Amino acid sequence: MSAHGRTIGDHAGTAGVMALCLGLSVGVQCALLASPLLTMHVFDGVLQSRNDDTLLALTVGFVLMVSLGGLLRYLRARLVATATESAGMRLQSGALGASVRGAMAGDRARGLAALGDVSEVRRMLGGAVASDLLDLLTVPAAIAFLFLLHPIYGWTAVGGCVLLALLGALADRTTRALVRSAMSEQARSTAALTGRLRGRDMLHGLGMLRATLQRWRPEGQRAIELGDAAQRRARAIQGLASFTGLMLQMVMVTIGAWLVARQEASTGSLLAATMLAGMAAAPVSRVVATWRDWAFGVAAWRRLTGFIATNAPPPWLPHDAEAPAGLHVANLTVTTPDGTRTLVRALDLAVAPGSVLGVRGPNGAGKSTLLRALLGICAVRDGERRLDGHDLRMPGLRNAAVGYLPQGAQLLHGSVLDNIRRFGDGDAASAVAAARRVGAHDAIGRLPRGYDTPAGSQSGLSGGQRQLVALARAFHGAPRLLVLDEPEAGLDAASIALLHAAVANARDAGAVIILVTHDPAEWAGLATEWLDLAADGAWHLTPAAKAGDRP
Structure with a gap:
């Protein structure tokens, strides 16, 4: 198969995997709605009618839905892991080829950094970041259900999620330059140290090891300082995001109590709305908390794809059938x-x-x-x-x-x-x-x-x-x-x-x-x-x- 054909096949396969993951995620979110629905029907129906058969039916339905959600989540995790491994192998193959071609052009250090970028991208795709992004499908489903319970519930959840998203944007804006600088310094210092340690026999034989490490230490320290500064800012914003998520649930309880007192909502809907607000806010909070992995992974992806494109194989000349042998x-x-x-x-x-x-x-x-x-x-x-x-x-x-x-x-x-x-x-x-x-x-x-x-x-x-x-x-x-x-x-x-x-x-x-x-x-x-x-x-x-x- 030609390289072009393989590329089309890879893209088609990737699109199919993404579509299947999204479909499984929709199923997971539907299963998660079983908990607030059960709560609302128990408080608004079973406690009023005192019907044991209804309670048993609701409980069985709840267990089945939760079990189905767990199975779908497991299948999604296996699918993401398989897709990550496949994508990682393709990226590693491309990075190795580009590294060899880059080294032939005199750029050995960038090739070593490219292999590190492959690991960073695989960590992003195979870790919690990918699952958190898929779980964002919970947000529109939960908010839509909240609007069905009462418009005030829905708008309150929208406001909380928007605030959490703004905190994520703030984290990215205030730390993007630091992250980029830290990664560049880290790649540069690692390549420099690797190049120096390649002559380990000479370093020991001439007693140069201590002087070499002393010369390298400021380069490594600079990368550590930039990374620490980015993490300090990120942790502060993550703390604000956690506080915002808790406040959203407390506000939802307060609003629900007010609506119940005005007889515009039931007690069951109050509890269901509180649970749904938590379901809507949790994925956004997790994405904000893992923004660093996401930022590092996206930056590594951009560097890696740029490096592979820059060091693509040269076009070959067509065969000259009339050329003499030799x-x-x-x-x-x-x-x-x-x-x-x-x-x-x-x-x-x-x-x-x-x-x-x-x-x-x-x-x-x-x-x-x-x-x-x-x-x-x-x-x-x-x-x-x-x-x-x-x-x-x-x-x-x-x-x-x-x-x-x-x-x-x-x-x-x-x-x-x-x-x-x-x-x-x-x-x-x-x-x-x-x-x-x-x-x-x-x-x-x-x-x-x-x-x-x-x-x-x-x-x-x-x-x-x-x-x-x-x-x-x-x-x-x-x-x-x-x-x-x-x-x-x-x-x-x-x-x-x-x-x-x-x-x-x-x-x-x-x-x-x-x-x-x-x-x-x-x-x-x-x-x-x-x-x-x-x-x-x-x-x-x-x-x-x-x-x-x-x-």
Whole structure:
């Protein structure tokens, strides 16, 4: 199904869930009316007629209505929980994708904050806030019944609910700026602390932990102070709202007594009106009391949807059926993430199947960034990148046809087997074949649990072991394009010889291979062409026959 189709389906499903929740809420409110109705009929009918059968019938009806209301409330809670989980998963998926794309553009901190916003939205939808909003349906039902009892009852309840709503608006108006500032400061300080603690070994090794925490403490304290100020104002207004709710019921009793004395209302209607006034005021009071969760959730929702929209996937170029096979790059311009320096200017490149293109140049020339740009991992100023006529930015194409070895042999949390098969559903045999292809099988066999050995940043694997696993992952599935960033890093002579054989076999099988190296002589016998990068963004191609071993 297309993304557009999934979006329409999601919206239709969400609308259906909302309609069902509203329907259940109407049923709950109808069941709640049983209590004031029973009270009124007992005082105005049963006590006058002293009819036991009538009392029994009313009691049975009351029990049935209350039981039905409890069942409907339970079903609504289950439905809200299921809908919240589904919406949360969709938001989390969108936030993760946007975070990765934002990080590729150089904005890592905002991605971390977006994941926190997902938790805030889920807390709003799954907590008491959603139920309180649905319970607001009680208000018009209770007020309508009060008007039926007597117009004065109805107008009194309307006045009380309006006053409570005004208190809620006052709470929002007086604390909105503080809440927004507190959340921004909290996100900023959390991102700053997370970034600093990422270098925990350096902090301990150089004795920088105390100084780092002292530098961060004012940032965290500012967020706490703003949050406390908002909560103090909110608690004061919540106190006024509680007082207003109690006063409404007392006023209703007073007015009811006056109407009974004037014989314009019955004693039963007085008690029913008091109960209905409480039913009308309670949801409004709860919404006022939970306004902070609502405000935080709405603010998080707005930030999250804006972040996802800003970091939406780029539109892919249509397939060019007439394009020749291999990798073709046209007018590709690569800059630093902040756009202040051009690393590669207007690169035009054609690498045929069965070719090995070596990339070399001084430190800081943009070799690794160029590889990332070729795969669409980082933003570029201009240019096209196609493999066999397909846009290389398509995730499905990269997963099936591209093998990538980033600098630093990045492994994810999971087993060695999971990492090699890219956390897909492929069988173990394909992962073992990839490991054999690059000479990693024996090294993996010597690990404590073999292919089931945990990988990732906390795995304890050596640099060479991590490099071998990452190479096996890159070669998994016999990709048509291999992009290798310093593939020989951390390997001994025997492993490098096996790597050379793997690259030669992939080349002979028709793959396009692009690799970055600081030792061109190591690859002199395999490279068919060299791309030399200069520090000023200039570049030139040199056939391997003419390049020799020139660095």
